Amino acid sequence: xxxxxxxxxxxxxxxxxxxxxxxxxxxxxxxxxxxxxxxxxxxxxxxxxxxxxxxxxxxxxxxxxxxxxxxxxxxxxxxxxxxxxxxxxxxxxxxxxxxxxxxxxxxxxxxxxx
Amino acid sequence: xxxxxxxxxxxxxxxxxxxxxxxxxxxxxxxxxxxxxxxxxxxxxxxxxxxxxxxxxxxxxxxxxxxxxxxxxxxxxxxxxxxxxxxxxxxxxxxxxxxxxxxxxxxxxxxxx
Numbered sequence: 001x002x003x004x005x006x007x008x009x010x011x012x013x014x015x016x017x018x019x020x021x022x023x024x025x026x027x028x029x030x031x032x033x034x035x036x037x038x039x040x041x042x043x044x045x046x047x048x049x050x051x052x053x054x055x056x057x058x059x060x061x062x063x064x065x066x067x068x069x070x071x072x073x074x075x076x077x078x079x080x081x082x083x084x085x086x087x088x089x090x091x092x093x094x095x096x097x098x099x100x101x102x103x104x105x106x107x108x109x110x111x112x113x114x
Numbered sequence: 115x116x117x118x119x120x121x122x123x124x125x126x127x128x129x130x131x132x133x134x135x136x137x138x139x140x141x142x143x144x145x146x147x148x149x150x151x152x153x154x155x156x157x158x159x160x161x162x163x164x165x166x167x168x169x170x171x172x173x174x175x176x177x178x179x180x181x182x183x184x185x186x187x188x189x190x191x192x193x194x195x196x197x198x199x200x201x202x203x204x205x206x207x208x209x210x211x212x213x214x215x216x217x218x219x220x221x222x223x224x225x226x227x
Contacts, residue, residue, distance in 0.1 A: 043220075044217070045215070045216075056214055092157075098213060100144065100164075102162070104159070105158070107156050
């Protein structure tokens with residue numbers, strides 16, 4: 001009965017590869033997010049989707065492409081991985097797009113690019 | 115640029131003592147939230163305080179907000195070993211729209227049994 005789940009939990013890959021991370025929420029929320037947490041624990045928003053519509057797109061390289069097939073799923077595809085992409089990626093969801101809402105986070109995906 | 119900065123960056127106290135963490139931010143806000151992150155886990159929402167509120171309580175947590183100083187504090191009373199975690203403040207405000215949370219740099223709290 002996990003609220004927000006992500007797969008995989010760990011991802012180790014070579015530079016230049018393409019990889020995907022999947023996220024699913026069973027809370028019935030309208031809004032989902034991708035965050036990146038660096039080695040200093042700084043958490044920065046990357047993307048946000050509301051009912052499958054992209055509403056926040058921070059200055060993220062276009063090697064990163066989110067996709068939301070339905071409002072319960074938000075996947076993140078990364079092309080041509082670079083060393084600097086190594087981080088923990090968190091998916092989150094909230095009831096609506098307003099930032100006043102509590103956000104529910106997944107367990108994170110630790111990506112290591114070698 | 116970072117909206118919130120927590121102070122101190124790290125804090126170690128004995129179990130049973132109170133822990134206070136501070137968050138400063140740069141621009142006007144609508145709301146401020148505090149989250150906890152246990153090692154290797156996702157963030158968990160603790161409490162929200164609105165810009166027109168000065169203090170809020172939830173169990174052993176007490177949050178204050180001073181909009182004139184652009185700062186907030188989180189007090190955890192009677193700390194327990196299970197409180198060991200990183201704590202983040204997050205703000206949303208007019209400069210960032212009301213759809214985006216901007217997280218601070220976090221305080222790593224260690225409770226010594």
